[in-house]
Amino acid sequence: KKMSRQTRFPYCMTLRLTAPMESELENLAYDLRLSRAGFIRIALRRAIADAYERGTQHTQLQTQGGAL
Numbered sequence: 001k002k003m004s005r006q007t008r009f010p011y012c013m014t015l016r017l018t019a020p021m022e023s024e025l026e027n028l029a030y031d032l033r034l035s036r037a038g039f040i041r042i043a044l045r046r047a048i049a050d051a052y053e054r055g056t057q058h059t060q061l062q063t064q065g066g067a068l
Contacts, residue, residue: 009050 017025029039 025036025039029036032039034042
């Protein structure tokens, strides 16, 4: 039987994790009652939002004359 590709997510990637990281990922996903993929999506979404916030704060400080 041929497997079909999901079209819901337009981008996919392969993560190569060390054994301890894989174990921690499994534990965190289990604790939050999520799949590993679901946990990774949430973690990436939060990391992108945090990076955007830091970038916005950095830009605002520069426009106000502050240096980082």
